[in-house]
Amino acid sequence: GAGVSQSPSNKVTEKGKDVELRCDPISGHTALYWYRQSLGQGLEFLIYFQGNSAPDKSGLPSDRFSAERTGGSVSTLTIQRTQQEDSAVYLCASSSGSPAQYFGPGTRLLVL
Amino acid sequence: QKEVEQDPGPLSVPEGAIVSLNCTYSNSAFQYFMWYRQYSRKGPELLMYTYSSGNKEDGRFTAQVDKSSKYISLFIRDSQPSDSATYLCAMSDYNDMRFGAGTRLTVKP
Numbered sequence: 031g032a033g034v035s036q037s038p039s040n041k042v043t044e045k046g047k048d049v050e051l052r053c054d055p056i057s058g059h060t061a062l063y064w065y066r067q068s069l070g071q072g073l074e075f076l077i078y079f080q081g082n083s084a085p086d087k088s089g090l091p092s093d094r095f096s097a098e099r100t101g102g103s104v105s106t107l108t109i110q111r112t113q114q115e116d117s118a119v120y121l122c123a124s125s126s127g128s129p130a131q132y133f134g135p136g137t138r139l140l141v142l
Numbered sequence: 143q144k145e146v147e148q149d150p151g152p153l154s155v156p157e158g159a160i161v162s163l164n165c166t167y168s169n170s171a172f173q174y175f176m177w178y179r180q181y182s183r184k185g186p187e188l189l190m191y192t193y194s195s196g197n198k199e200d201g202r203f204t205a206q207v208d209k210s211s212k213y214i215s216l217f218i219r220d221s222q223p224s225d226s227a228t229y230l231c232a233m234s235d236y237n238d239m240r241f242g243a244g245t246r247l248t249v250k251p
Contacts, residue, residue, distance in 0.1 A: 034185075063239075072243035073186075073230070121185055129174040129234035133185035 032056065034134035036122050042140045043112055051107045051137045055124030062105050063123040063131060064097060073121065079105060112141045145169055148231055148242030157251050161218040165231035165242045168212065172233040172240075175207050177216045180228045180244065189229075190216065221249045 035054040043049050055062050064076040075089040079099045090096070094112075099105040109116055117140050123131035148165045155161055163177075174193055178186035190205040192198045198205045204217040214233070218225055226249050231242040 036185075073241040075239075128191075129236055129239060130176055130188055130191045131232075131239065132188060133178075135185045138183075 034122055034124055034132055036120075036134040036137050038137060039135065040138045040140075042142065044142055045114060046111055048108065048110045049112055049139065051109075051120050051139070053105045053107070053122030053124075053134060055103065055105070055122070056126070056132055057103075059124035059126040059132075060102065061125045061131075062099060063125075064105070064107050065121045065123065066091075066118045067121055067136070068118045076107070076120075109139075112139075114141050117141045146231065146233060146240045146242045149245055150243050152246040152248060154248045154250060155221055157221060157223060157249055159221050159249070161216075161221050161225070161247060161249075163216040163218075163229050163231075163245050163247070165214050165233075166212055167214075167233055167240070169233075169235065169240070170209075170212065171235040174234040174236065175205070175214050176232040176234075177203075177205055178230040178232060178241075180230060182227075186230055223249050223251050225249050 037052045062079040065073045067073050077097050078086040081102045082099050094110045097107045119136040119138050121133055121136045123133045125131045146167045177190040179189045180186040192205050192207055195207045195209045202219045206215040228244040228246045230244040
């Protein structure tokens with residue numbers, strides 16, 4: 031079956047521009063997670079959705095970061111006024127009634 | 143002290159060796175334990191998922207959890223060059239998931 035998909039796979043942008051990253055979870059998975067992974071670093075939790083609501087936004091690093099989920103399915107992570115330190119791989123994961131999370135391939139963001 | 147400690151390696155072994163990867167943790171509330179494999183420029187892939195203490199075997203992979211010592215291990219038997227990847231441990235109390243930093247493994251032919 032189809033796994034978690036993310037788009038774009040790569041994104042190069044200029045400092046100060048806004049970017050939108052998309053995640054399409056596994057069908058039927060109610061929980062959706064966003065993480066950030068910097069080169070050689072572990073996974074940094076950003077935000078968690080249960081259905082369309084986000085009970086845990088504690089990981090968002092600044093108010094430039096926001097995320098939404100519509101229809102209990104697709105989620106978009108938006109980074110406004112991008113900075114060079116935002117360069118990283120942004121990973122999305124989904125799960126359904128289990129702590130095990132299933133990850134997408136990630137979006138590689140490079141801010142010049 | 144981090145909640146989850148994992149030696150980042152790198153770890154290099156010859157083909158056919160037994161590999162042992164380990165994590166320690168501090169939160170005794172963790173009940174669910176996972177190992178993920180992440181190939182270069184790919185997302186993490188769930189390898190093993192166990193609940194509470196004990197062993198779980200899947201082919202060449204064995205996951206071991208010792209809750210009394212707060213220590214988990216992943217053993218890879220007859221390691222292959224295709225096992226070369228970064229291995230991340232993860233653990234959860236159902237509500238919160240915590241990941242190790244990952245151990246980079248290279249299996250040399």
